[in-house]
Amino acid sequence: MHNEDLLRPVTGADDLIAPLAELNTADAVEYLNAQDREDATAVLAALPQPRAVKILEQPELRDASALVAALPPELAAALLGQMADDRATDIFHELDAAQREALLWRLGTDARLSIQKLMRYPPHTAGALMTTEFVAVPADWTVARTLQYVREVERSRETVYAIYLLDPRTRQLEQVVTMRRLITGLPETPIMEVAQVNPPIAVDPMLDQEEVARLIRRHDLLAIPVVDAGGHVLGIVTVDDILDTLIAESTEDVQKFGGVEALDKPYMHIGFGEMIRKRAGWLSVLFLGEMLTASAMQHFEDELSKAVVLTLFIPLIMSSGGNSGSQATSLLIRSLALRELRLRDWWKVALRELPTGMVLGAILGLLAIIRIAVWQNTGLYDYGAHWKMVALTIGAALVGIVTFGSLSGSMLPFVLQRLGFDPASASAPFVATLVDVTGLVIYFSIAAAILSGTLL
Amino acid sequence: MHNEDLLRPVTGADDLIAPLAELNTADAVEYLNAQDREDATAVLAALPQPRAVKILEQPELRDASALVAALPPELAAALLGQMADDRATDIFHELDAAQREALLWRLGTDARLSIQKLMRYPPHTAGALMTTEFVAVPADWTVARTLQYVREVERSRETVYAIYLLDPRTRQLEQVVTMRRLITGLPETPIMEVAQVNPPIAVDPMLDQEEVARLIRRHDLLAIPVVDAGGHVLGIVTVDDILDTLIAESTEDVQKFGGVEALDKPYMHIGFGEMIRKRAGWLSVLFLGEMLTASAMQHFEDELSKAVVLTLFIPLIMSSGGNSGSQATSLLIRSLALRELRLRDWWKVALRELPTGMVLGAILGLLAIIRIAVWQNTGLYDYGAHWKMVALTIGAALVGIVTFGSLSGSMLPFVLQRLGFDPASASAPFVATLVDVTGLVIYFSIAAAILSGTLL
Numbered sequence: 032m033h034n035e036d037l038l039r040p041v042t043g044a045d046d047l048i049a050p051l052a053e054l055n056t057a058d059a060v061e062y063l064n065a066q067d068r069e070d071a072t073a074v075l076a077a078l079p080q081p082r083a084v085k086i087l088e089q090p091e092l093r094d095a096s097a098l099v100a101a102l103p104p105e106l107a108a109a110l111l112g113q114m115a116d117d118r119a120t121d122i123f124h125e126l127d128a129a130q131r132e133a134l135l136w137r138l139g140t141d142a143r144l145s146i147q148k149l150m151r152y153p154p155h156t157a158g159a160l161m162t163t164e165f166v167a168v169p170a171d172w173t174v175a176r177t178l179q180y181v182r183e184v185e186r187s188r189e190t191v192y193a194i195y196l197l198d199p200r201t202r203q204l205e206q207v208v209t210m211r212r213l214i215t216g217l218p219e220t221p222i223m224e225v226a227q228v229n230p231p232i233a234v235d236p237m238l239d240q241e242e243v244a245r246l247i248r249r250h251d252l253l254a255i256p257v258v259d260a261g262g263h264v265l266g267i268v269t270v271d272d273i274l275d276t277l278i279a280e281s282t283e284d285v286q287k288f289g290g291v292e293a294l295d296k297p298y299m300h301i302g303f304g305e306m307i308r309k310r311a312g313w314l315s316v317l318f319l320g321e322m323l324t325a326s327a328m329q330h331f332e333d334e335l336s337k338a339v340v341l342t343l344f345i346p347l348i349m350s351s352g353g354n355s356g357s358q359a360t361s362l363l364i365r366s367l368a369l370r371e372l373r374l375r376d377w378w379k380v381a382l383r384e385l386p387t388g389m390v391l392g393a394i395l396g397l398l399a400i401i402r403i404a405v406w407q408n409t410g411l412y413d414y415g416a417h418w419k420m421v422a423l424t425i426g427a428a429l430v431g432i433v434t435f436g437s438l439s440g441s442m443l444p445f446v447l448q449r450l451g452f453d454p455a456s457a458s459a460p461f462v463a464t465l466v467d468v469t470g471l472v473i474y475f476s477i478a479a480a481i482l483s484g485t486l487l
Numbered sequence: 488m489h490n491e492d493l494l495r496p497v498t499g500a501d502d503l504i505a506p507l508a509e510l511n512t513a514d515a516v517e518y519l520n521a522q523d524r525e526d527a528t529a530v531l532a533a534l535p536q537p538r539a540v541k542i543l544e545q546p547e548l549r550d551a552s553a554l555v556a557a558l559p560p561e562l563a564a565a566l567l568g569q570m571a572d573d574r575a576t577d578i579f580h581e582l583d584a585a586q587r588e589a590l591l592w593r594l595g596t597d598a599r600l601s602i603q604k605l606m607r608y609p610p611h612t613a614g615a616l617m618t619t620e621f622v623a624v625p626a627d628w629t630v631a632r633t634l635q636y637v638r639e640v641e642r643s644r645e646t647v648y649a650i651y652l653l654d655p656r657t658r659q660l661e662q663v664v665t666m667r668r669l670i671t672g673l674p675e676t677p678i679m680e681v682a683q684v685n686p687p688i689a690v691d692p693m694l695d696q697e698e699v700a701r702l703i704r705r706h707d708l709l710a711i712p713v714v715d716a717g718g719h720v721l722g723i724v725t726v727d728d729i730l731d732t733l734i735a736e737s738t739e740d741v742q743k744f745g746g747v748e749a750l751d752k753p754y755m756h757i758g759f760g761e762m763i764r765k766r767a768g769w770l771s772v773l774f775l776g777e778m779l780t781a782s783a784m785q786h787f788e789d790e791l792s793k794a795v796v797l798t799l800f801i802p803l804i805m806s807s808g809g810n811s812g813s814q815a816t817s818l819l820i821r822s823l824a825l826r827e828l829r830l831r832d833w834w835k836v837a838l839r840e841l842p843t844g845m846v847l848g849a850i851l852g853l854l855a856i857i858r859i860a861v862w863q864n865t866g867l868y869d870y871g872a873h874w875k876m877v878a879l880t881i882g883a884a885l886v887g888i889v890t891f892g893s894l895s896g897s898m899l900p901f902v903l904q905r906l907g908f909d910p911a912s913a914s915a916p917f918v919a920t921l922v923d924v925t926g927l928v929i930y931f932s933i934a935a936a937i938l939s940g941t942l943l
Binding site for chain 2: 055056057091178181182185191192210211214215229232244247248249250251253270271273274275277278280281282284285286288289290291294297298299303306307310311313314315317318319321322324325328329332335336339342343344345346347349350351353354355357358360361362363364365366369371372376379380383386387390391394395398399402412433458459460463464467471
């Protein structure tokens, strides 16, 4: 069976692809996402191959691997072979082993080798993100020869705007020339003369994708070369891969901060069981941690039964500790992610959070004292004969707990980074739980100190 | 005084700029960020102007406007005039009115007009983000003529990789041609023949920058044209502006979710007073809201004094509601931001969160019942004669509160969007506060129903 046969319209194929005639690629992807799998597969099979390839290359296409697996194997292999190799690799990653083998051996040798190479890199690394479809020429070529070469290979390259110049003998990366410099050069100029002067910025294939994004952004690049230890270019990471990465990372960060395992799929596309699993894990861990509050409360049972009035303010006081902690954590997570602060700066942060927490605690403490005084004096509620001491207790406890919350909330991302975790794994619920237990102990200790002899 | 005089090294200028000799632009920015303002200004003044311009164009340079203001006005104007107009505009925005006037009138007419035009657009819009330094040619030119024109203007354009083709008569945007298609075209081909076929994707200058980022990403563009109502190109937004925007938005989202006003400056560069203001506002609002818990508790004072055992579990139960709420909110914030869900989908989400919350609540409820049974039976703590009823109360309350938390946490971003706010303004502390008050009422109502006649 030849590939041409696959282009022959099957019955009804024209009807199937008619709605896509007027759509650009992004809209076509959206159209397919709205179809069920069978229809979407039929549309892909009926489309001209170059169009189908473009659609399959969009990371926004849902369940691309399932669609590919449902196509006739010959067609699937033909499409995968024409796709950008980094996207084809993404799809291969999601296929099961049997499907993967069946398709891999139907690919041409070049495509197969580059996909097999890319599949070896762990996810979230420069190696996993890169494409091998870049332009590299010997550094002793002229501008004219390079331009002619770019014209010939343009169709099969992900970008031609950065051209990598290799040592003609060792094939090591020597320099980078941008297309804009290239087209302004005189035809017979040696290409090294129009290249940039600074040494090229390159990354190791094992570098984390967040770090790759940071470098691309820092140096305003359209692509960054990935080189091995010997200085040979393995591939390039382009800025549009980085955009997708940044969006995905930012979703992950918000979800993690909310205390959920990263979903990596749209909300409505997660099965019920999977949704429960992604949420129940952390929720249960936090719950078990929070059980310590019950133990702490049991410990202060005497105080509780003697002074029920103290109970009234437990939720208020505890939530303030959690809130100030979650503020501090959110600030520090981003500062560490953006490299505004390093691990060694922890003490500078601690020295800032200590007075910040005290002032914030004093503000809330004052609000609480006013609240109690107003309720007491207007007769809205009677906090008892020792209401002034009670108000003082609440105020002092708020200073202590908000300070503790700010301090531990700000230190948590540092501790996580020190232990080798992503600082962004610090979640608001985690901070709240951390602060709650200690908060109760602070509250009752201050109460014991102030109220002993009167209420307690 | 001529500009050339400003390049004449002042005493010690060589020493000042010596450390920058080996540094690329990004590293030079980092070096300047580490200097105090006076030294940084002196370095900028001593550098060759093209180098100083490149450094000032980096958004990572801190307090760029203060540095510019501290330079001799002639030099400041010379540098601003050579900068990309979008970055120069950013700097003008941060100058005070007097400095702005003084510098604006020292600029050349072209630079002044384009900066004045850009300053009219509100922040965070396509208009505020765009540069007017793009390449546009009449649509009836040939490939050769266009390439020749690009070579001539290349130096003064932010990107030359997207070329905008205008109707020769009306100057309206007709089509876009990419540099890679241009260089592969034969010299005498009309340029419209190598242009893309789909209508060009363009945006209104008032479009929000998040939406611009979404379009650039969706269509894998290097730049997007900004057009007025008449179809004339006002400027373009490039992908590196979008990268910076995405990073800033993602910082803002995490900070807002943590319950802080967005900082828009690195943590260590915020003054103490400003830090307190950015945090105290939300913290106080949440505190006032949380005061309702004290009122709720006062309402249930009888129950509390009769059954101190109920008090022990208040922190545990309330935090579970807050945690499940913050999980749901974080999921929905991102789904709405990524347009995976629309406002009209709220009921689909509600129908998912209801059973999800019930199952999650049942899991936690079971954990709580096991905890109470174990403590009771091993003699670690005595929950009294009615311990089974107490355990049942806690378990049932958890189902109710976690369900309520998931439901209200997931609906909050929808409500905010409906009211015209950014759904990302929903913060974890806000959700927790929302759930805390209702959670207490749910807890005591269930307690009253189950324990009435025994403990209560």
